[in-house]
Amino acid sequence: MIKITQKKYVVYQVFTRLFGNTNTTNKPWGTIEENGVGKFNDFTEKALKEIKDLGISHIWYTGVPHHAVINDYTEYGISNDDPDVVKGRAGSPYAVKDYYNVNPDLAVNVSKRLQEFEALILRTHQAGMKVIIDIVPNHVARDYKSISKPKGVKDFGEDDNTKISYDKDNNFYYIQNEIFKVPEWRNGYSPLGNEEYFLKDNKFKEEPAKWTGNGSRLAQPDMNDWYETVKVNYGVSPEGNKHFEVLPEGYENEDFKSHFEFWKDKDIPDSWIKFRDIALYWLDKGVDGFRYDMAEMVPVEFWSYMNSSIKMKNPEAFLLAEVYNPSLYRDYIKKGKMDYLYDKVQLYDTIKHIMQGHGKTDNIPPILEYLKDIEHHMLHFLENHDEQRISSSEFAGNADKGMPAMVVSATSSTAPTMIYFGQEVGEDGSENAGFGLPTRTSIFDYIGVPAHQRWINNAQFDGGQLTNEERNLRDFYKRLLNFTISSSALVGEYQDIHLYNRENTEGYYDKVLSFVRWSVDEKLIIVSNFDDTNAFEFDLKIPSNLIQKWELITGEYTFEDQLYKQFKSVLKVQNEIGMVDIKLKPLESFILKLK
Numbered sequence: 001m002i003k004i005t006q007k008k009y010v011v012y013q014v015f016t017r018l019f020g021n022t023n024t025t026n027k028p029w030g031t032i033e034e035n036g037v038g039k040f041n042d043f044t045e046k047a048l049k050e051i052k053d054l055g056i057s058h059i060w061y062t063g064v065p066h067h068a069v070i071n072d073y074t075e076y077g078i079s080n081d082d083p084d085v086v087k088g089r090a091g092s093p094y095a096v097k098d099y100y101n102v103n104p105d106l107a108v109n110v111s112k113r114l115q116e117f118e119a120l121i122l123r124t125h126q127a128g129m130k131v132i133i134d135i136v137p138n139h140v141a142r143d144y145k146s147i148s149k150p151k152g153v154k155d156f157g158e159d160d161n162t163k164i165s166y167d168k169d170n171n172f173y174y175i176q177n178e179i180f181k182v183p184e185w186r187n188g189y190s191p192l193g194n195e196e197y198f199l200k201d202n203k204f205k206e207e208p209a210k211w212t213g214n215g216s217r218l219a220q221p222d223m224n225d226w227y228e229t230v231k232v233n234y235g236v237s238p239e240g241n242k243h244f245e246v247l248p249e250g251y252e253n254e255d256f257k258s259h260f261e262f263w264k265d266k267d268i269p270d271s272w273i274k275f276r277d278i279a280l281y282w283l284d285k286g287v288d289g290f291r292y293d294m295a296e297m298v299p300v301e302f303w304s305y306m307n308s309s310i311k312m313k314n315p316e317a318f319l320l321a322e323v324y325n326p327s328l329y330r331d332y333i334k335k336g337k338m339d340y341l342y343d344k345v346q347l348y349d350t351i352k353h354i355m356q357g358h359g360k361t362d363n364i365p366p367i368l369e370y371l372k373d374i375e376h377h378m379l380h381f382l383e384n385h386d387e388q389r390i391s392s393s394e395f396a397g398n399a400d401k402g403m404p405a406m407v408v409s410a411t412s413s414t415a416p417t418m419i420y421f422g423q424e425v426g427e428d429g430s431e432n433a434g435f436g437l438p439t440r441t442s443i444f445d446y447i448g449v450p451a452h453q454r455w456i457n458n459a460q461f462d463g464g465q466l467t468n469e470e471r472n473l474r475d476f477y478k479r480l481l482n483f484t485i486s487s488s489a490l491v492g493e494y495q496d497i498h499l500y501n502r503e504n505t506e507g508y509y510d511k512v513l514s515f516v517r518w519s520v521d522e523k524l525i526i527v528s529n530f531d532d533t534n535a536f537e538f539d540l541k542i543p544s545n546l547i548q549k550w551e552l553i554t555g556e557y558t559f560e561d562q563l564y565k566q567f568k569s570v571l572k573v574q575n576e577i578g579m580v581d582i583k584l585k586p587l588e589s590f591i592l593k594l595k
Contacts, residue, residue, distance in 0.1 A: 008484045008491060009416035011132065011320075012056040013384055015443060016063050017090060017105055019043065019421060022456060024448050029089055029193040029434035032071060032105065035446035037090070040106050040113075040120045047461040048127035054424065054474075055481025058318060058416075059124055060132040060291055062385060063093030063443070064117065066101045066148075068141045068228065070192065073104050076111055077147050082199045083191040084182045085142040085228045088435035088444025093134060094293055095141040095228045099278045101148035114148070121286040130288035132318055137275050137306075138297040139213030139229035142180075142204065150281070156232070156274060162208055168235045168243040169270040173211040180206035181220035183227050193434060215297070234302050235269030244269055247304060252334035256315075259308035259337060272302050276309050283310065289318025289339075295332060296323045303336030311337065320379060333377045340416060343378035346371070351382065351405045354530050355396045360510035361530060365496040368412060375494075380409040383420035385443050391428035392439035399426030399473055400587050404528035406477070407563075407589040408513055410484050411526050414491045417484060422452035424477040425463075425470045479563050483591065492519030493549075500543050507538035512584065514540060523550055525559060525571075527582055528589040535585050542571065542578030552578065559592035567592075 020042020027034050051059065068081040069091040081091065090105065107113030124131050144156050160170040182202050185191075191200055209219035213229030217238075221227040235243040245266050251259065279290060290310075295303065303321075310317050319339040323332050326345055332338050342348070346367045353359030371378050381387075382402055388395040390402040402423070410417040422441065427449055433442030441449055455474070457464035463471055484490055496515050501508045511531035517524045529536055552573050559580065561567040567590055571580045582590070 007057075008410075008414065008487070009057045009318075010055050010410075010481050010485055011058045011060055011379070011416055011418040012051055012054070012421065013060040013062055013418055014051075014421040015385055015441065016040070016061045017103065018441065018447065018449050019452075020047075020456070020459070021446075021448055022453060022458060024450070024453065026431050026433070026448050028432045028445075029195065030446055031089065032446050036448065037105050037446050039108055040102075040116045041108055042459070043120055043123065044459070044461070045123060045127065048123055048129070050461050052127050052129055053482075054478050055483075055485050056129055057485060058130045058132055058289070060134075060320075060418075061120075062134060062291075064102050064106070064133045065093075065096045065135075066098040066103050067091050067093050068095045068097045068143065069103065069105055070197070071105060073110060076104065078104060079143070079145060080199060081141075081143060082204050083197055084200060084202055085204045086191070087228050088433070088442065089192060090444060090446050092228060092444055094136050094139070096136055097141040097144055098146040098148055099135075099140075100146050100150065100153070100281060118285055125286065130318060131286065132289045132291055132320065133282060133287050134293060135275065135279060135282075135290045136293040137232065137302070138294045139226060139231055142206065142210075142228055142230055144230075153277065154274075156271075159270075166233065166237050170233050171271050171274070172230055173217075173233050173238065175209040175211070175217065175219050178209045178219035180204060180209035183221055183223040183225070185223055189223065232271050232298075233269070234271050234299050236299060242299065242301070244272075244299075244301060246301060247335055251304075252331070256308040256311040256337050259304045260312050263305045263308070268305065272305055275302075276306050279306060279310050280313060283313050283317070288314070288316070289320065292319070292321040292338075295321035295336075295338070296325055296328050300328075300331050300336045303332060303338065307337035329371075329378070330374060333374055338377065340377050340379040343371070343380050343415070347378070347380060347409070348382065348387075351409065352395065354511075355390070355401045355405050357532075361498065361513040362502065362510050364408070364412075364513055365498050365515075368494070368496065371413075372494075375413045376415050378413065379416045379418055380413065381418040381420070382406060382409055383423045384418065385420065385441070387420075388439040389427055389429035389441065390423065391426045392430065393428075394439045398532070399428075399469075401530075401532055403473075403476055403587050404513075404530045404589045406480060407526065407528050407591065410480055411490055411517060411524075411591065412515060413494065417481065419477065419481075422449050424474045425451045425455050425466060426473050427451040476563070483562050487517075487522060487524070488519040489517040489522040489524045492517060492522070495546055495549075497525075497540070497542060497546070501538075501541055505538050505541050507536060508540070509536065512536055512538075516542070516546060518550065523594040524562075525580065525592040526590070527584065527592070529584040529587060532586050535583070537581075537583045540580045540582045542573075542580065544576040547573060547576050547578050558595045560595055562591040562593050563589065
């Protein structure tokens with residue numbers, strides 16, 4: 001494993017419009033007046049302190065850039081958005097309408113919405129945390145129009161030659177001689193439910209039609225396409241030809257400064273420059289990093305250009321990307337200069353399967369082995385806005401089943417850990433908000449988040465309305481996350497002992513997982529039971545090669561659990577083999593530290 005000198009990071013993803021909302025009406029397709037909305041100002045000093053005390057180093061404020069919404073802000077110079085090309089009533093955070101301002105829903109004073117966000121950045125920094133926001137490079141809202149762009153900045157598409165399908169410096173792809181048509185709705189779907197609305201007429205003017213965000217080249221995309229967005233052109237022709245320089249052989253081993261120098265004298269597609277300028281604008285506002293939506297749909301060369309520009313301005317910027325194809329991981333990290341990628345397709349999917357009672361823990365060590373050369377770059381999570389809530393009926397149906405998984409996720413690598421707001425109190429995402437189905441907390445509509453609201457406790461942010469189970473769960477997360485950010489072993493070495501024990505230990509089953517982590521001054525044995533009904537007792541064996549690495553001699557060594565400090569066990573070393581007596585209750589984990 002790579003030795004890292006820094007601490008573990010923990011990212012708290014919060015859906016900004018939902019966080020501070022105390023309204024419990026939860027009417028499907030409810031308006032902002034009916035269902036309420038959270039504001040930037042709801043992140044008070046007290047709220048931020050409680051988030052920080054959970055063990056958080058970075059907050060990802062999801063849904064900050066101004067995206068299309070169904071709300072009349074024309075008095076502020078903002079055009080109305082057409083519900084025929086908006087998902088939900090509150091709109092998708094990934095259909096950005098103006099990259100140089102923030103969602104007006106989130107402001108108390110809409111005319112000063114940017115200043116309110118700048119104040120939140122400052123409060124977050126004063127609370128000791130860093131700020132991450134979204135950048136969505138692959139697509140923009142169908143009706144992108146910035147009214148806040150700095151002088152000299154052109155809108156996406158403003159200078160496009162719309163008489164041709166493609167040009168390197170066009171921001172969009174055009175479908176010649178065709179006009180855009182709203183998708184055919186199926187299964188009883190209608191924008192805004194059955195409500196009549198003055199712009200709801202099954203029409204949206206766009207001529208010529210543009211490609212849709214997910215790459216659909218149809219003038220009338222399917223309703224399951226990302227029809228509310230248009231695809232951004234990065235200088236890749238419809239046939240797949242790249243009209244830009246490619247990185248020379250070996251540049252994956254060069255640092256960001258070399259990448260920055262490489263692009264200085266190159267002919268850069270216009271969309272590259274636009275997104276670079278957007279990122280630098282937000283860095284100037286105090287933002288500390290970005291989460292990039294669907295980064296693998298954009299050429300890796302762009303990321304070399306974009307991220308090296310960012311790192312030249314702020315070498316400590318936190319750059320997290322959504323990439324789901326494992327064969328692309330190393331390119332996007334090494335050539336694209338990403339700091340972190342989601343470890344979804346391998347680790348998350350495997351752990352989810354185990355949590356649901358289907359998979360075996362035997363499948364986890366090979367994943368960690370496969371990723372060991374890039375393990376520090378593979379961010380771990382169990383929930384985010386795209387995924388089902390652990391407590392939802394279609395995931396695990398029980399927040400406690402996330403506890404052993406969370407221990408494994410947070411302690412098995414040097415990479416950052418991410419949790420999604422409400423995860424720490426067992427939110428189940430069961431509300432019918434309007435667009436889409438329950439099990440995921442809605443990102444498209446105005447809605448309340450019940451378990452999270454019980455923690456808010458009428459803006460006291462003290463958990464005053466939580467049930468005992470919810471309070472205990474949050475206490476578990478707080479203990480675990482705070483341990484991870486202070487542990488030197490968790491940014492040190494890793495070794496699997498699970499497969500060794502599967503072969504050599506009686507009573508050690510495929511619902512248990514064990515591994516060790518260590519540094520010069522800290523040695524940990526981590527063991528988790530994913531079984532929700534069975535307890536296990538066994539003599540966990542520590543192989544001789546590890547005893548040698550730890551420089552242990554024949555004798556007895558005391559280990560104490562770091563989560564609750566209530567369990568101690570003795571490691572007996574004899575003939576260069578260690579043995580620890582372990583008694584695990586259902587869903588119990590121990591982080592055993594050598595005293």
